[in-house]
Amino acid sequence: MTGNLRNVPTTLADVTGVLEGFYDPSWAESWDAVGLVCGDPSQNVDKVMFAVDPVTAVIDEALEWGADLLITHHPLLLRPVNSVAATTPKGRLIHRLITNGIALYTAHTNADVADPGVSDALARAVGLPGPLRPLAPAAEDPRRGLGRIGDLPAPLTLAEFAARVAGGLPATAAGVRLAGDPDRTIRTVAVCGGAGDSLLGTVRAAGVDVYLTADLRHHPASEFQEHPDGPALIDAAHWATEWPWLADAARVVAGALDLTTRVSTLVTDAWTFSCKPEGAPQ
Numbered sequence: 026m027t028g029n030l031r032n033v034p035t036t037l038a039d040v041t042g043v044l045e046g047f048y049d050p051s052w053a054e055s056w057d058a059v060g061l062v063c064g065d066p067s068q069n070v071d072k073v074m075f076a077v078d079p080v081t082a083v084i085d086e087a088l089e090w091g092a093d094l095l096i097t098h099h100p101l102l103l104r105p106v107n108s109v110a111a112t113t114p115k116g117r118l119i120h121r122l123i124t125n126g127i128a129l130y131t132a133h134t135n136a137d138v139a140d141p142g143v144s145d146a147l148a149r150a151v152g153l154p155g156p157l158r159p160l161a162p163a164a165e166d167p168r169r170g171l172g173r174i175g176d177l178p179a180p181l182t183l184a185e186f187a188a189r190v191a192g193g194l195p196a197t198a199a200g201v202r203l204a205g206d207p208d209r210t211i212r213t214v215a216v217c218g219g220a221g222d223s224l225l226g227t228v229r230a231a232g233v234d235v236y237l238t239a240d241l242r243h244h245p246a247s248e249f250q251e252h253p254d255g256p257a258l259i260d261a262a263h264w265a266t267e268w269p270w271l272a273d274a275a276r277v278v279a280g281a282l283d284l285t286t287r288v289s290t291l292v293t294d295a296w297t298f299s300c301k302p303e304g305a306p307q
Contacts, residue, residue: 035282037128038066040073040094043281044132044274048142052169053135058100063119064128070094073278075271076289077264079129084118086289087127094128096274098136098143098267101129136270137171138163143218144173146269150193151186151237152177153214160215161227172217172224174233183209183235183257190237190259194269197262197294204250205257211235215256218266222246229255239263264294 074092076083079101109116153175160172184207221238241260275286
């Protein structure tokens with residue numbers, strides 16, 4: 026994918042400026058760590074790779090492709106550190122990036138709440154064409170916020186919608202789990218990319234038919250299902266619910282600058298294998 030041609034080199038500062046115009050770092054949660062992790066703002070950038078996780082396999086791909094900049098959704102250094110010595114896994118990654126001239130930039134919770142952001146991409150991937158509205162609007166701008174709510178073009182059963190989710194998201198070992206009557210009719214859907222069980226109360230109050238998110242824990246999900254008139258639940262892999270946003274971020278950058286972009290398709294979900302005993306529910 027290429028952007029608009031220019032006659033001057035593109036710098037790292039150019040790229041971060043475009044990103045921060047769409048995903049303002051001030052929108053990030055106070056506990057988050059977003060922005061430039063390593064790299065010289067004055068360095069030239071020609072090839073930009075996008076991925077969810079800054080892990081070894083992704084760094085390997087960036088090196089093999091010849092990336093100048095890696096943009097990830099998840100931070101590499103979320104908590105403060107006193108050393109990035111190559112004696113730790115994260116330290117080794119930092120050394121590899123710097124040694125090979127690859128900058129690293131993170132857009133995390135600021136991309137989650139953007140308009141459009143992570144949950145907009147998730148909604149489109151599972152067949153919600155819009156219009157969409159935030160599940161939990163931001164106080165300073167109600168167009169932004171966590172999650173999205175939208176209507177299906179035509180009603181589906183819960184089982185049919187779960188199959189659409191499984192087909193619309195990249196496959197993972199964990200797959201897609203659902204809680205609720207598979208024959209229930211689904212019209213209005215709430216989604217939240219990434220871990221979303223902190224919004225369960227908001228979801229129930231929103232009056233939707235189903236909530237799609239990731240990392241649902243047993244006790245909150247079990248208690249949620251005790252409300253017979255409440256929404257059904259669909260739990261997908263964390264990585265899979267955030268991966269669709271990468272293409273949006275790539276279009277943002279390539280649409281403004283003379284760059285080549287690549288979206289990594291490596292599955293970096295933490296769970297790599299699952300096994301069901303014979304006779305277990307499908």
